[in-house]
Structure formats: C-alpha cells, structure tokens
Amino acid sequence: MAEWTKDTLWAGAVLAGVLVLTIVQGPPLEWTGTVAITLTCGLLVFRRKYPVWVTVGTIIGCGIYYPFVGSAGPLLAVYVIALYSVAAVGKIVVAVSFATVSMAAIVVGEIYSPIRHVDNIALFMLVGWLVAVIALGAVRSSRRALVSEAEKRAAGDERLRIARELHDVLAHNISLINVQASAALHRGNQETEALEAVKQASKQALKELRATLGVLRHVDEQAPTAPPGLSQLHDLVERTRATGLQVTVDGEPRPLPPEVDLAAYRIIQEALTNVTRHASARAVNVRIHYGDKDMRVQVDDDGRGGKVLAGNGIRGMTERARSLGGDLSVHSGTGGVRLEARLPMGASE
Template sequence: MTASLERYTERHPHAVDAVTVLALFACAVLGAKLSTSGASRPEQEWPAELLAAISCLAVFRARSHPRTAVAVTAVSTVATGALGYLLSPLLLAPVMTALYWLATLTDPKPTRVYGAATMAVVVTTTVLDDPTGDTLLLRTVAPFIWLLLPLAAGSKASLRRAYLESMQARAAHAERTREEEARLRVAEERMRIARELHDVVAHHMAVANAQAGTAAHLAPTHPEQAQKILADLTGTTSSALLELRATVGLLRQADDPDSLEPSPGLDRLPELISACESAGLDVTVTTEGEPQPLSPGVDLTAYRIIQEALTNVTRHAAGHAAHVRLAYSGSRLLIRVTNDGTATTAPADLADGFGLMGMRERAHSIGGDLSAGPLPEGGFEVTTALPFHPHALKEHEATP
C-alpha cells in the first residue's frame, strides 16, 4: 500500500499537492473556530481564512520553492497569531507542511536556520499576544513541539532519499562495470580467436603454398620428388583442417574457453619441422639443458611462437635454412629462431604484421617477453623467454 502511494505521488505530484492544499485549508478554517476556555476569540473568521489561503498557495509551490514557502507561511502564521487566534496544530498545519518540504529538499544548514527562525517568531508572537495569561506555557511550548516534528520527519525523509539515491548510483556503477568487463572479455576473446586462427591457418597455408611451388618446379625434371611433395601437401592440408576443426570445436565448448590442453605443444615439434622441410626449408633444432615439464599454456605458446617464426622464414626469407634453439635455464625456457638468409620483406613491414604481434601477445599473456629483428650478419631473429608455468604479467616501466 505504501509503495503504491509513493509511486502515485512520484507520477502525479501536482494532483497530490492540490489535495494536500485543500486538506490544509480545511484544517485552517476549522482551527480558526477554536479557542481556549476563558480566552476571547476574534469575531470575524475571514482574516484567518484569508491568511490560510495565502499559506496554502505557498505550500502548493513548496516542492520547487521550499524557502519561499516557509517564509510566506511563517509570516501568515505570525499574522494569524497576532490577530488573537489560537495557534493550534490546525492553524499551524500549513507552516508545518512547508517546514517538512524544506527539511526534505534542502541541506541541513538552511533547514536549521529557517526552522529556528520560524519557531522563534511564532513563539515570540504567542508570548506578546498574552504575556500574563494562564495558558502561556501551553501557548509557547506546544507550537515549538509541533513545528519541531515536521523538521525531524523531513530530515529523516531526506536521509532516506539520499540513501536510495546512493544505492541507485552504486547499482548503476555496478551495471556499467559489468558491461565494461563484458566488453573487455569479448575483446580479449576476439583477440584469442584471431591469434589461434592465424596460427593455424597462416602456417599451414604458407607451407602448402611452398610445397605446391616446389612440386611445380620439380615436376618436369624430378617427378618422383614432386609426387612425394604432393603427398606431403595432402598431409599439410589435412593437418590444417584438423587443427581448424579442433579450434572451432574448442570455441563451441561450454567449459572454460581458456582451456589449452587439447592444443598442440613441443611434443609435436618434429611434425612441424617435417612439414617445413617438405616445403624446402632446412630446419635444425638444438636443445640445451634438461627439458622441464611445461604447463599446457606455456607449451602451446612455445609451439605457436616457433610455428609462426618458421612460417615467416618460409614466406619472407630468401634463404632455405633456419635454426631453432631451445634452452632450459633456471625457471624459464629460452627460444631463439634464426634464418641465414636475407629477408625478402622489409623488417619494418614484417614487424607490423599480425604474426609478430600475436607472438608478443602470447608471450606477454603468460608472463614472458619476446623480441624480433634483423641480425647484423643478415637474416632475422625471434627470441623469447617463457616461464615454465604462467604467472601474472608484471608491469614494466615504460621506456622513453
């Protein structure tokens, strides 16, 4: 019932104010007829009714002008008391309503100032009206208490409204935060999908292109070798389809999308080397230190970085040899991939590609780092250091 009344009040404030004004005017008219025993009452009631009408009109605008409403109703109330009318709660109803709206809609400081001034002038008026009467205590204390009640009720309503606004602001902030987190997760997922698809498709397509070109070159003079390369080409395209199907299947799973365990790792490095060699690239692999077990995420990252580096050698390098060095040192795996030829694509253009950007993102995502650039003696180098187990990425100081 209370909630419905509050909703109606919020939707139709002017209608509620009009009903309130009529009720206040009726109370004031009835209050003008009251008097204490033994006390004289003005014969005419219209002055009190006129002043009550003025007070009620001021109360009608109390929502938008609470200070003005308090001032007008206070003056009208003082004038009514000066005319000899008993300031009962019925006659005080307009000024009490104005004080309530003042306490509800304004800050505590103006509420205290206007409230104290109103109570002071009203009580002073009652004292000056009959300073020696037997009902002096009743005529002074009662108005003070009646005027204090709307101030307390209005202050409580103001605190409640401030609390509700604070809760709504917190809810809105939480909603915005959830939306921002959702957008961030979507962006991160899109980047992850883009990296995965690039690593799967770009490598196999580059190797398949090199195999097809080599087979076409050898077909007239060495048909047997061309036939063998074409057979390897079938395996390359089959591997591409399988990995692409596995990637799409992983995206369809309802489990954690960051699960990397079904993905390839360094145990499939011989297959990768074999595919590159069938495309005409001579790859040598050296391992230093005792191989250590890697977490699935690190294992996948190491494999993808080597895969992308060899893909770039196949696509952009003029030479036909690449070197892969794996070094297990302390708690990190150091990977270095180099080629002995001159890059057919400018290093600046190569560094701006999605492949190197994806390698850096992969390395940083597990707490590692990666650098790539041309070698002084010719060729290109990709170097990365990866932890055996991923950890939170540490903040690095920005370089000038």
C-alpha cells in the first residue's frame, strides 16, 4: 500500500509539472492535449508493477500528443521515467530496445516531415539523456541484486548459527542422559524397566534432534539469547564428570570478546560430548592457552582413537572457528584423539 501511494503521488507530481511547463511554453492547451497528458502521466502509477507496458503506453501517448495534439511541453519526460523503470528492474535489453526504436522513429519522422521539429543538437542531447537514464536504471538494478544477495547470505549464515546453537545446547545434555541411563542399566538396579524407558527416550530424542537440525538449516528462527561462555566451564565439567569421565582443566577463564568466549565454550562442550558418546575414554584433559593475538583450546582423551568421522559436531566446531578467522583440527592416534582450535581474540574489533 505504501508503494502504491508513493507511485500515485509521484505520478501526480509529474502530471502537475508537465501541465505547468506546457502552459508556460504555449500555445494554449486544448482539452484534447490535457486529456492526452493526463492519461500518459497517469500510467506512471503502475510503473513498478508493469514497467514494460507502462513504457509502451507512454510511447503511444507521446506518439499521439506531439504529431496530432500539441508540440509544446515536456511530455517526453514521462517516457524517459518509464524507460528508467524498465532498466531498474533488470530488463536492460528491453530498455535499450525501446530507446533504439523510439530514436529511430524520431529520426524517420524528421526525415519525412516537411518541417524540422528537432535539430541535430537536440537529437544528440536526447540520445545522451536516454543512455544516461538506462545507465542509472542498470545501476539501481545491480544495487538491488547485491542487497538481495547479501540478505540471503546473512539469512543463511544465521540459520547455520542457530543450528549450531541447538546442536550444542541440546545434544550435549541429552547425550549425558543417555550415557547415565546406559550405565545405570548395567548396575543391575531394580529400576531396570524405568531406566530402559529413559534410555530409549533419550536415544530417540537424539535421533529426532538431528533430523530437526537438518530442517532448521532451511528455516528462519529467532536467535538464542544470553549465550554462555567460559565462565560456565566449571558447571560443564561437573556435568560431564557425573557420567564417570575424569575431566581435568588447565587454564583459567579470562575476559574475552563475546563471540570468542561463546565459540570457545561451545567447542569444549561439543568436544566433551563427542568423547562421552564415541571415544570409550576414561579421562579427558582440557587445556586453554592465551597468546597475544589469539587463544588456543586443546582437548585430549585417552580413548580408542581410530578414524574420526566429520559429523555435524565437528563441522559445527570448524565453522565456529573459521567464522572468527581461526581454525580447528582433529588428530586421532592409538592413544586417543586430540582436538586443537585457534581463535583470534581481536575478532570483534
């Protein structure tokens, strides 16, 4: 509705300007001339929705007005505005075709007319005018395309960020539930049936979570709020220790840029999740080192090692590090797996 109102006001302003200049230039304007000018200018109301047809209409309006109704007035400016609208929506070839045909028609008309209406200088200026208008429209079209592409890219990045957040927040906690329930089952407790239900429910939740994340990468949602950081590392370690895994930490949390603090926490969280679920490890060491320009996170476990498959977790950690200008690597050997991440601390500057 706003665009419709804007175009209506714009068409009204152009109509008023054309009428005033036509009357000033004289001779007196007949009612037929007023009708032709009004109808031609009125077409500009539809220039956003139907730019090509509006241009055709303005050509017809000018073709009727100048030879048959009146020779005075800047009605040709309405055609130029319509031509700009065609170029502005990306139809450059169509705009150039319109300009070429209209100039050819003017030249042919001048050749066969007994009276010269447009001299050589005016023709040259008109050509330059049309070229400039099409160029401006092309620039406008290119700018719109760039803005649209940037918005799509930003939306895609946001979807990936949200997917990583959900994966890290939910997968970690559900994995711990799954591990604890599995361990309790093997202790031979009397609550076997209830624990089996818990284990199966958490296993199914993990499966559904992975499927949901795949859909979420194509759906816009609101970003999570109040992101955690290394100040909550102690709680994360305690929750992991509750599964029976021995976790040691070398290095203390320090004030960091928010995005670096979040990335470091999420990388450690996902690394501990992977160790808990896949490594069959008894102990894991988390080392945090701060340099002058970047910080490093290293996570070592004493698990079975072997080939490491790059699932959503490793891809998510790698994307986090790269988004800050850092990097992440995972090395597996016979004595376990080592994860190393480098995060520049000046990423927010």
